[in-house]
Amino acid sequence: MLLSVMDVPNKAYNNPLNCLRCNSAMQDPVRLPCQHHFCRQCVNSSECTTCSRPFNLAELATDKVLNYIVESSREATETCANCDKISQPMYFCETCQQPLCAECREITHRAKIFLLHNIVQMEERGRIRNRPFCSVHNEPFILYCLESKSLMCIECFNSSSLERRGHFLNIDVAHKICCDKLEKSAVNLRAFQSELREQCDLRRRLVDELEKNFDFMAKEVTTKCDEIIFRVTQLKSFLLDKLDVEKTEKKDKIIDQLNNFEFLESPLAINLLSVSIFCSYASKIDLLHCYGDLSKLIQQFLSSNSQHLQKVKFDSNLNIDFAKEFNLSICQPLGFIPPPNTTENVLMSNKLIVGNSGKTAKNDRSSRVWAKA
Secondary structure, X not given: OOOOXXXXXXXXXXXXXXXXXXXXXXXXXXXXXXXXXXXXXXXXXXXXXXXXXXXXXXXXXXXXXHHHHHHHHOOOOOOOOOOOOOOOXXXXXXXXXXXXXXXXXXXXXXXXXXXXXXXXXHHHXXXXXXXXXXXXXXXXXXXXXXXXXXXXXXXXXXXXXXXXXXXXXXXXXXXXXHHHHHHHHHHHHHHHHHHHHHHHHHHHHHHHHHHHHHHHHHHHHHXXXXXXXXXXXXXXHHHXXXXXXXXXXXXXXXXXXXXXXXXXXXXXXXXHHHHHHHHHOOOHHHHHHHHHHHHHHHHHHHHHHHHHHOOOOXXXXXXXXXXXXXXXXXXXXXXXXXXXXXXXXXHHHHHHHHHHHHHHHHHHHHHHHHHXX
């Protein structure tokens, strides 16, 4: 069954933070090896409900990336701490720990006392959601290891080898490097997304074209089949009429011959009776007296009627070339030209030869019967 374009899945505009099963905001998000994401409570089997790829349910853990994004998306938009309004761009004073609109930033931080306050755009401020201290040494993170991709405290640095320390960077430099790498990855992801959408659109167009082509071809098939049925019905009537005409002609000839044979029965019988009586009962004088007339009558009968006993010039078969009539009445008008010398045609020819051989043998037997008659 063909689908219309509306039946083809299109989830490009769904909220990416929604669970792929319940289509609601994810709670305790988990990501499967196939990278489809769900609420933990929505995962109750060892097979992805989206792509059917199997996975180990016991190894499933909360995805910290998804969890951070989901938690961040739930934050309410912060208003200016001074005027309680929202106007873009918004700023954040990291010294005061207060959000400010552009106007209040100029008003409240114009004095010289605020010159050392660190003010950044709100987009550049990220709220720290993860633990800012090392879980081993309980010291604040100050470094980042590019090799292990993990944060390090001063004690981690002191306990590391000189070789490993070469991979350590301060947090600001590491943040810049990682952001640049992520931006490059995002370029590749956007290119992949663009190609993916293009391929999806192409396939949806193909489905739409398939639907239209199916409707067109279905009408063509219906029209052709209706025409074939009509022509076959006409051909059937034509061939039956033709068979009836041929049968009637042959039957009339046979009946005429039978009638002529019946007309000969009486004179034949009287002549045979005459011969029998004269040869077995009549006297010699009477036989000789009538021999001339009887002999003359017999010769006249045989000479005048011997042509009626010639072999029949036709048989009981009705000769209709079905293949020729079918080709002339249906194939050629509809443009159906059978390919020559195909295996199927050879097999059909063999069947026709075998069938005709049987008919020929039957006809020979019929001819011999007529000859004897």
